[in-house]
Amino acid sequence: MTFNFFVLPFSLGLLFLLVSIFKRFKAWIMDLPPEERKKFRNGFRGPRFFLALKEVFFESLLHRKMFRKNPLLGFMHLSFAFGWFLLIVVGNMESRIYSGLWINPPYYPIFLKFFIHDIHVLPFEIFTVPGFFRFSMDLILVFVMSGVILALIKRSRSNWFGMKKTTQHSLTDKVALISLWLIFPSRLLAESLTAGAFGYGGGFVTQYLGNVLAFLWPLSDKLLAYGFWWVYSLSLGIFFVTLPYSRYMHIPTEVLLIFFRNFGVHPHKEYSAFSEVEVFSCSRCGVCIDQCQLNTDAGINDIQAVYFVQSIRNQQVQEDISKKCLVCGRCENSCPVGIHLDSLRVIERTYYSIHEKTDYSYLPQASARKAEVVYFAGCMSHLTPSIPKAMANILRTAGVDYLFLDEDGTICCGRPLSLAGKEKQAKELLQSNRNLILSSGAKILVTSCPICLRIFREEYNLDIEILHHTQYLLDLVRKGKIPLQTYFKRVAYHDPCDLGRGLGIYNEPRELLQKIADPVAVEQERSGSLCCGGSMGLLTISPEQRDAITRATVELLLKDKPDLLITSCPLCKKTLSKQSGTRVMDVAELLSSSLPVLEGKIVAKNSHNPVFRD
Amino acid sequence: MKTFGYTISPDRQIDYDRNNKMFRDYLVQSEPTILRCIACGSCTATCSAGHFTNFNIRRLHTLLLRGETKGIKKEIEKCMLCGKCQLVCPRGVNLRNCILEIHHSLEKFEK
Numbered sequence: 185m186t187f188n189f190f191v192l193p194f195s196l197g198l199l200f201l202l203v204s205i206f207k208r209f210k211a212w213i214m215d216l217p218p219e220e221r222k223k224f225r226n227g228f229r230g231p232r233f234f235l236a237l238k239e240v241f242f243e244s245l246l247h248r249k250m251f252r253k254n255p256l257l258g259f260m261h262l263s264f265a266f267g268w269f270l271l272i273v274v275g276n277m278e279s280r281i282y283s284g285l286w287i288n289p290p291y292y293p294i295f296l297k298f299f300i301h302d303i304h305v306l307p308f309e310i311f312t313v314p315g316f317f318r319f320s321m322d323l324i325l326v327f328v329m330s331g332v333i334l335a336l337i338k339r340s341r342s343n344w345f346g347m348k349k350t351t352q353h354s355l356t357d358k359v360a361l362i363s364l365w366l367i368f369p370s371r372l373l374a375e376s377l378t379a380g381a382f383g384y385g386g387g388f389v390t391q392y393l394g395n396v397l398a399f400l401w402p403l404s405d406k407l408l409a410y411g412f413w414w415v416y417s418l419s420l421g422i423f424f425v426t427l428p429y430s431r432y433m434h435i436p437t438e439v440l441l442i443f444f445r446n447f448g449v450h451p452h453k454e455y456s457a458f459s460e461v462e463v464f465s466c467s468r469c470g471v472c473i474d475q476c477q478l479n480t481d482a483g484i485n486d487i488q489a490v491y492f493v494q495s496i497r498n499q500q501v502q503e504d505i506s507k508k509c510l511v512c513g514r515c516e517n518s519c520p521v522g523i524h525l526d527s528l529r530v531i532e533r534t535y536y537s538i539h540e541k542t543d544y545s546y547l548p549q550a551s552a553r554k555a556e557v558v559y560f561a562g563c564m565s566h567l568t569p570s571i572p573k574a575m576a577n578i579l580r581t582a583g584v585d586y587l588f589l590d591e592d593g594t595i596c597c598g599r600p601l602s603l604a605g606k607e608k609q610a611k612e613l614l615q616s617n618r619n620l621i622l623s624s625g626a627k628i629l630v631t632s633c634p635i636c637l638r639i640f641r642e643e644y645n646l647d648i649e650i651l652h653h654t655q656y657l658l659d660l661v662r663k664g665k666i667p668l669q670t671y672f673k674r675v676a677y678h679d680p681c682d683l684g685r686g687l688g689i690y691n692e693p694r695e696l697l698q699k700i701a702d703p704v705a706v707e708q709e710r711s712g713s714l715c716c717g718g719s720m721g722l723l724t725i726s727p728e729q730r731d732a733i734t735r736a737t738v739e740l741l742l743k744d745k746p747d748l749l750i751t752s753c754p755l756c757k758k759t760l761s762k763q764s765g766t767r768v769m770d771v772a773e774l775l776s777s778s779l780p781v782l783e784g785k786i787v788a789k790n791s792h793n794p795v796f797r798d
Numbered sequence: 799m800k801t802f803g804y805t806i807s808p809d810r811q812i813d814y815d816r817n818n819k820m821f822r823d824y825l826v827q828s829e830p831t832i833l834r835c836i837a838c839g840s841c842t843a844t845c846s847a848g849h850f851t852n853f854n855i856r857r858l859h860t861l862l863l864r865g866e867t868k869g870i871k872k873e874i875e876k877c878m879l880c881g882k883c884q885l886v887c888p889r890g891v892n893l894r895n896c897i898l899e900i901h902h903s904l905e906k907f908e909k
Contacts, residue, residue, distance in 0.1 A: 507895070540901045543875040546851045563846050563880040593849035596880035604879055604898060613878060720881050723898065724829060727890025758885055 186299050190414045191291040193421030198290060201424040205436050208428070208464075212440070215457035220449045227447030236446035240439050245269055249520040253471060254346030260338065263331030265435075270324045278317040294420070297375045298413050301385040315387070322387030325375075328368050335365065349479065351470035351490050353431070359422065360430035366419035374416050377409035434467040438521055441465045451524045453607060455531050462523045466493040472515035472525070477715055481736040482729035484508060489515040489525045496532065504724075506532040510733075511603055511721025513685040517711050526721075533605025533723075542609040547595055550619035555587035558626035559653075560640075562633030563594045564754035571632050571754055574776035575653060581779055582665040587624055595620070599639040600720045610639075618644055630656045632772065634683035634753045635720060641687065652683060654693040654752050654771050661699060668699055669780040675701045676746040678737075678760065679713035680753035693752045693771050700778040704744045714740060716751075718759030734763045742766055750774060817865030824903045825862065829896050834889040835859060841883030841893060847876045855883060855893070862900060871904050 216224060227233060242248045245266045251258030272293075279293035280286065282300065292299070334345075342350045353361065372390065379386025380394025401408065427433060441461050451458050472489040479485050487508045495501045509529050516525040552558075559579070561572040572588070579586050595617050598610035621629060621644075628649045631637050640650045651659075660666050677697060683689045690710045697703045708714055717733035738760055741749055749768045751757055761768045825832050839856045847853040853876045862870060877897050884893040 537898065537901065539905055541875055542877070543872070544878070546847075546876060548850065563882050564885075567844065567882055567885055594846055594880075596846055596878035600881050600894070601879045604894065606879070718885070720894075724892050724895040727831065727892070730890075755885075 186289070186292060188295075188298065188413075190410075190417045191289075191295060192417070194294060194417040194424075195289075195291050197421030197424030201427055204428040208433075209436075209440060212457045212461055215460070216449065217456075220458075223448045224444065227443065232446050232448075236443045239442045239446065243442065243520075244435075244438055247520070250469075253518070253520065256334065257338075257345040257347070260331050260334040260345070263327050263334070267324055267328035267331060271321070271328065274317070274320055274324060278321065281317075291417075295413065295417070297378055297385065297390075301378070301382045318385075318387035322389040325368065325372060326389055329372060332365055332368050347470065347474055349470065349473045349485070351468045351473065353468065354494075356426055356430045357468070360426040360432050363419045363422040363426065364432070366415065367423060370412050370416040370419055374409055374412035377406075377412060381406045381409055431466070431468040434465050434521070437461055437464040438467070441521070445522075451527055453527075453531070454534070459524075459528060459531065462521075462528065463493050463496050465521050466490065466497075466523060467521065468494065469520065471518050471520060475514040475518045477510065477512070477514070477717070477733050477736070478508060478725070478729075481733045482725060483732075484725065484729065489519070489523075489529075492529065492532075493523070493525070496528065501532050503536060506536075506605075507723040508725055509721060510681075510715045510717070510719040512681040512715035512719055514712075514715065517685055529721075530603060530605055533603075534607055535605070537604070537606050540606070540609075542606070542612065544612045544616065547613075547616045550616070550623040552589060552620055552624035553587060554625045555585065556626065557584055557586040557628045557630065558589050558621060558624050559586050560589045560621070560629060560631040560633075560636060561594065562590070562631055562636040562754065563596055564635065564758065565632045566590075566594060568754040568757050568770070570773055571757070571770045574770065574773040575630075575632060577776045578657060578660075578666060578772065578779070581667075582660050584660070584665075586630075587626070589620065589624065597633075597636040597639050598643070599635050602639070602643075603721045604723060610643075614639070614643060618646065621646060621648075628656070632754060632770070634680045634686065634689075635755065638682045638686050652687075652689055652692070652752065654696055655689065657772065657775060658692045658696050661696065666775070667780050668775075669778050670700055671778055673701045673747040674704050674744075675748045675750045675774070676704050676706050676741045676744065677709070678706070678716065678741055678749065678751040678756060679709060680751060680756045681713075681715050681719065683752060684713055685711055693750075696771055696775060697750060700775060701748075701750075703750075704746050707740055707743065716753075716756040716759040718755050720755070731763065734759055738764045748774070812864055812866070814864070818867060818907075819865055820907050821867060821903050822863050822865060824906070825896070825899055828899045828902075829892055831889075831891045832859070832863075832896050834891050836889055838888060840886045840888065841891075844882045844886045846880045846882060847878050851876055853877065855897075858900070859896070867904070867908060870900070871908065874900055874904070 213221065213224065227236070247258050247261040247265060250261045275293035275296065279288055279296050282296070283292070338345050338350070342348070375386060375390040376394040377397055378394070379391045380398035386394050444458060444461060449458055468490050470490050473479055476488045479488055487505045492505050495505055506529055511526050511529060513526050516523070519525060559575060565571045576588070596613055597617060598613040601610040601613065626648055628651060629640065629646065630651050630653055631640065632653045634652060637650065637652050640646065657666070661668065675697060677694060679690060694703065714737040715733065716737055717730050722730070742764065746766065749760060749764055749766050750771055751760065751768065752771045754770065757768050757770055837856055837860065842848055842854050842856045845853060845855060853873060855877070858870055858873055874897065879894055879897060881894050884891070887893060
């Protein structure tokens, strides 16, 4: 007999699940622009297909990135995902060898132990090592159960898993979660009780557990076993039906996302099918919650990426949730799925300003004198005039003929507008500045502001070399154009968000610092660095909350009591200075003050730099 | 009427009973820091747009809170949202969000 009514909840649930996944995937793929759909189709024929499969194996099954975050958290995900995958694969092999058929009813491998008990007629017991499948299936089940136990522990002891706060889940998520937790314990009990009732047919766990249970309740075990087969099937069925409406939709969607990424489908400036797939790939693991400084320092705990993505998914994004974000990139950097959280946030902001107009016709027409090297200080550097002054000093010493493009007032680069969701308006400023830069005929554009640098590189489409001043200065130092004198000051370096996480420029400022000072180690640096709190991306929180973020960052940076706090962004400098008892300087200022005194004459005027007078 | 070459300045009486309070209410509610302003004018002194035009955010702020919205739409369109004003503000007014909300309120109430 290979049918019993208890297989129905599972079978119907599975059917429902497959149909809804197929419908959603089809809708997303049809929503892609035609050229991307073509890329997606062609991807399956090329070598990228295997790269995608490899990534699916490492990320969706083994959860390599989760392991990097925390080994225990990684193991929990691994045991669930990879363990369940093995149960399905090995279970199917087992049932197919037993029945001798290539096609089984889908429920057959799942409930195999209910249908067969007689080990003496099992062909796989003859062809393979006796008990091989029973042993391995039990082993895998124990493996998955360890994950279930860890998941239960995580509810109350999340700090063991490297997480201070975990996600607050919705009702559907909770139903799905409970049914998921019930699946494996009920399978274990159903198999054990069945094995115990018949006295054979179980593996090293199920048989012994079954024998013990049969000893305790000798009369009702067969009926009890039958009950647990029902519980097992029902929890599977409920899980499958709730899956498309709960966070567990991330399981199939993440696979599609990995294929999208590997086949060259990219995020757009507006909400696209790719964004939708990213939104559904969010597993609400909550890794981003601890990363968010609005949570850790400002006490705002309802706007983190996980809740933001959830609100997009439920199509009820509040203006507040899209506005309250530093756009510092820390959540994006830590996201195990690799969702473009920053651009999603900015995309949502565009909806609030869709009809608003701007008028920049007052901006001057482009007319710059010709120069090889052009220096663009940016708005923020004009608020910290010591930075452009230091640059002027260094460039004069190095004998560089350069043009200070925005000496007489800056046209904003456009990034602050585009961070506020005003993409179209930003284009106008972009055009004015672009014309100005091109009119100088420059070959190298140097800027002191990482915010400007990022939009210059990503949007301006300039066919010239675009450098941050630390990069350009390092180049000059390497060419021996700047004579240096080392001051053994202990300095802590702060990575600006746009320069570090945004553009990956970590080494150049550090290399410069190595040459002129003694950098101390900072706890969270490079891609893990904190935001100064002054971010242009953050549109509205109270100034007290903003100050709290800055204070926490300063505290971390000054832990080792350095003589100076160094950064390479005028905005960071301005923001950190407000809260720091230690002097905050830009790399360029420090370099300018380390220019040696030659022939009794001070080459570098360090008037703006009283620290080095001693 | 003969004016004998003399003119009379337009009426500058501010009538709080007649002026439109919707803007004030909306702005105060959506960006409460707007009330912290002490009209020091640092924002206007440092303004990037103010460097090229006579754009004056302090003036706009005063007019809007009084409920005088005439001509503000044309003026506010000049802002580049660069954020210098916010950084120099000694009172911690979220000026960038104020500008966004002014845009928003004009869009909302002045059709």
